Structures are given as structure tokens and as C-alpha cells.
Amino acid sequence: MDRSGFKHFLPITLRWKDNDVYGHVNNVEYYSFFDTVINDFLIRVGGLDIHGGAVIGLCVESQCTFKAPLEFPGVVDAGLRVGRVGNSSVRYDIGLFAEAADEPAATGRFVHVFVDRADRRPVPIPDGIRQALEGISA
Incomplete structure (x- = not known):
């Protein structure tokens, strides 16, 4: 899936420490x-209160497919x-793109249970978060 398949983007500045001895971003950083x-x-759009809210999201599954290297600086x-x-629960699809690239350097899947x-027992996704999630649904 190319860049057009994603509805929300966040630019993340790479740091010197993200690179490994092979000269590219280490897999754990993805x-x-x-x-x-x-x-x-979730915090900015869905209103999730990570410090005092009654509901939190726990990761129960994650997966990454590496397609091309990323490297500092960038x-x-x-x-x-x-x-x-x-x-x-919610399943997110993620694409990591180098600046101005249309094809992802990596794709992934991540599942949260609220x-x-x-x-720590499952609860329905709060309305504000659900509304935000539905806004970026495929």
C-alpha cells in the first residue's frame, strides 16, 4: 500500500541513536x-488520558514487514x-515512509485492547476514541 492508503500522518525526526552499526535505523526503532x-x-485526536483516565490501551499483537532501510539524518x-x-479492540495499519517517498520503508499491524x-479487564472503546478511530478507518 502506498502513501495514499493512509489517512493520518505524523512526521518523526530520526535521531543519531536510531542508527545501528550497519548505517541504518535499527529494527527495534520501527x-x-x-x-x-x-x-x-489517541491522545491528541481521541482524547485518551494516559495519566489519569479510567481506560487504557494495551498492545496484544504487533508485526512489522521491512521493505527498505531508513537512515539518520531524516x-x-x-x-x-x-x-x-x-x-x-482496534487493529491499526501503519506505514513508515522516508521523506517524500510514496512507497513505505516498512508496514505494520498493531492491535490494542482497551x-x-x-x-485490566476489557471495556468498550470510549466514545471519543471510537469516533476518532472511525475517522481514519480504511
């Missing part, structure tokens, strides 16, 4: 980019869309 674009969206355009919204902060 998962950090996934977390960043998702949680930035900016990663993290693309996000929602593939599926359930009662208490749970009660105290007992």
Missing part, C-alpha cells in the same frame, strides 16, 4: 515509531489508518 504515531493520535512520515474496530486501568 516498533517505537508505531507506538508513537498511534498514541499521539524524517519518517508515520502513516496510520484503522483496519478494524471492534467492541474493545481495558479498565484498575482491573
Whole structure:
């Protein structure tokens, strides 16, 4: 899927420490980019209160397919869309793009289950978050 398949983007500046000894961004950093674009969206657009809210999202599944290297210096355009919204869970599709690239350097999938902060039992996705998620659904 190319850049046009994603409905939300967050530019993430690469850091010197993101590169490994082979001269490209280390694979573990890609998962950090996934977390960043998702949680930035949930907080800014969905109103998720990560510090005091009664509901939190827990990652229960993640996957990444590497297609091309990313390297410092640069900016990663993290693309996000929602593939599926359930009662208490959501599956995100993510694309990581080098600046101005139409094809992703990596694609991924990430599943959140929304749970009660105290007992960690699944709860329905809060209305504000659900509305935000539906706004970027595929």
C-alpha cells in the first residue's frame, strides 16, 4: 500500500541513536515509531488520558514487514489508518515512509485492547476514541 492508503500522518525526526552499526535505523526503532504515531493520535485526536483516565490501551499483537532501510539524518512520515474496530479492540495499519517517498520503508499491524486501568479487564472503546478511530478507518 502506498502513501495514499493512509489517512493520518505524523512526521518523526530520526535521531543519531536510531542508527545501528550497519548505517541504518535499527529494527527495534520501527516498533517505537508505531507506538508513537498511534498514541499521539489517541491522545491528541481521541482524547485518551494516559495519566489519569479510567481506560487504557494495551498492545496484544504487533508485526512489522521491512521493505527498505531508513537512515539518520531524516524524517519518517508515520502513516496510520484503522483496519478494524471492534467492541474493545482496534487493529491499526501503519506505514513508515522516508521523506517524500510514496512507497513505505516498512508496514505494520498493531492491535490494542482497551481495558479498565484498575482491573485490566476489557471495556468498550470510549466514545471519543471510537469516533476518532472511525475517522481514519480504511
